[in-house]
Amino acid sequence: MDDIKIFQRFLKDVRHLRDFEYFKHLDHSRINRNKRRQICKVKPRRPRFNPMEEMNEIEFRKKYRYTKENMRRIIEIVRDDLEVDYYEPMKRNQVPIDLQILSAIRFFGGTEHPQLTAMAHGVSLHTMAKITRRVAAVLSSKASRYIRMPATLSEKERMMRSFQYLSNMPQVIGAVVQTTVRLQLENRGGYSGTELAATNEELVHLQLVADAEHKIRDLDIRLPEELGHNTAPELFSLSRIKERFEQNEFRGRILLGNESLSCSHFLFTPVRNPKNKSEDLYNQAHSVTYAPAVKCLNYWIRRFGILSRELLGTFGSAKHTITALALLHNMAMEWNDPSIDSDISLPIYKPNIFCYANGATISEEQRNRNEFIKTHFSSN
Template sequence: MQELDIFRRCLLDFKYVEDFKEFRHRTNTKNFFKAERVKKRNLARFNPFTDYHEIKFRQKYRYTKENLRRIIEIIRDDMEIEPIKKNQVPTDLQILSAIRFWGGTEHPKLTAMAHGVSLQTMIKITKRVAAVLSSKASRYIRMPATLSEKERMMRSFEQIGNMPQVIGAVLHKTVQYQPVNGNLTIATQTQLDDFLHSQLVCDADYKIRDLDLRQPEEFSINTASEMFALSRIKERFEQNEFRGRILLGNERLSCSSCLFTPVAYPKDESEDLYNHAHDLTFAPARKCLNVWTRRFGVLNSTLYGSFNSAKQTITALALLHNMAMEWKDPSIDMDNTISHCTPTMSPSLDQTAQAVEDRNRRSFIKTHFTCHNVENNLV
């Protein structure tokens, strides 16, 4: 019995030694937390390309997977110029998260949470992606330069409503932007949003060919006509860069030698025919604006950042829209229904100047829309 008791005590001693070793291992906090960090670092990041099926991906990111990969390839090198910081969100995921943020399909905080970042970091990412995209605007947002390009654009408009000489249609949209403070925290709701006026020139294929962005306070812009008068596109027409060609505008603009608007009160059949042709030919511009704002819902909401940041974002969204139109991206329904845009700028009230400029339009109507000329064009 005595020997058996000694053996039992020896077993207990061995157990105490093993427990002590385990205790020392668990109390070594440095090694313990280091192991935890290694384990956390090896966790797979969220990857929309593999984690979402095609339909859900298009709903969230506004493009097909194939087309978004093309966008990433176009701007990835410019995004990776800066040195990679510790724990930085991968470049591909930055581009994806920015486009999803601009899509406006969910609350901004949910978009940030989905990509594992704070809203403040999300705003920084969108500003960075917008800056890179907007730097490429001259390649994707431009009026036709060669004679063949100009003729092709004119034919595409003429095929719609049998209206000759048209090389573009002008539309305006006002976008809200809300400045953020130095810590990138969003301003309180008591602070009023600022506004940015955008002027678009669209073609018959729903692409944005020219973009002008200004603040309402700049040169006291109060009407769409005042903004057009200050725009680069008007200056280019005055310099005869598009000699013999015209732009179309809606009733919120003033008729001029290069910009034709509908006749407010048609007096004869030729003016009725002109108005009908104008409405048909102007329709692609309305559809272009509607498709653009449906794809990027943030345009109907609020952009976060300064005026310059908002300009870069709108330019980036116009560029992304043109890419989608060029690649015929099917993620946004391109139905035949065209809803009229809600006016966001006041019409011109200068009736005297309007009467003077109407002479060019009357001459145009007489040349192309008298009954005899219309019959010849149809033949």
């Protein structure tokens, strides 16, 4: 037994000796050269582009759609929530929070191809998509603070006065305008990790309630399958704002709508075939008072170019993005941000589908409008 143990130790010593002989004959100079070559391949990382410091004010406003001062406000509002909700992929990419917000808003502006936006901020298109969705989700979570109808009596009175100042039309507390946004649905199964594969396109239907100061006060977002053939009236009938008016939350106040909507006791549309001067005066006042809603929509689309192009992703991510853009628009209006020139001729807004209500020519709702015209626009 002792002889066996001695022999095993001898074999182990032989193996150690062979290892030592192999190490002696190695080309150490070659190993050192390979190590130096590997070290040389690791280039020092360049500091990331900082647009707040490296771009002048005019250039910054053109690319980011806000002044630097207002952009700092947005960053302060969003930063803490992004730091709390910090996903693991973003940690690996090491994109600073401020740069995430800046890149997302530049992407929303649609001033250039998304690939150029990603390259300008030192990220891939894949990472850019993740960043924009995260920023949009955080912004949309704050919607109730920035997108809301007036709640107090003083707020309601102030809003009605701002509308009445335009063309002396009383009781108006908002104007309804509708449009569509294209959505390219993302194919999760065909996602390669380097580019976003898409399969089919949807039209997302939007309904805004705007005030006289071009702010969005209410927002409804729906897919076509939720709506009937008469898209515009159906979209309004399903909206939360209609329910709130039917519950008398805004008793004694009215909304204005265009010809695509059906007249009701709280939603007044233009008279299609005016028969007297009073109805002509009403239509003129309606047109002037309704105009801020059209301008609001066009200001919004011009500031955020992706709304006139195409959103990419799921319907849920599209809702977050649209809501976030409405919130950002309201911030710009509140801060009087001059980054888009409001004096440039605006494109003419046209409703998606003109759908006229069927039935009797004079309904109970139209009688309410007729009484309103007789009271406030009588030519006698």
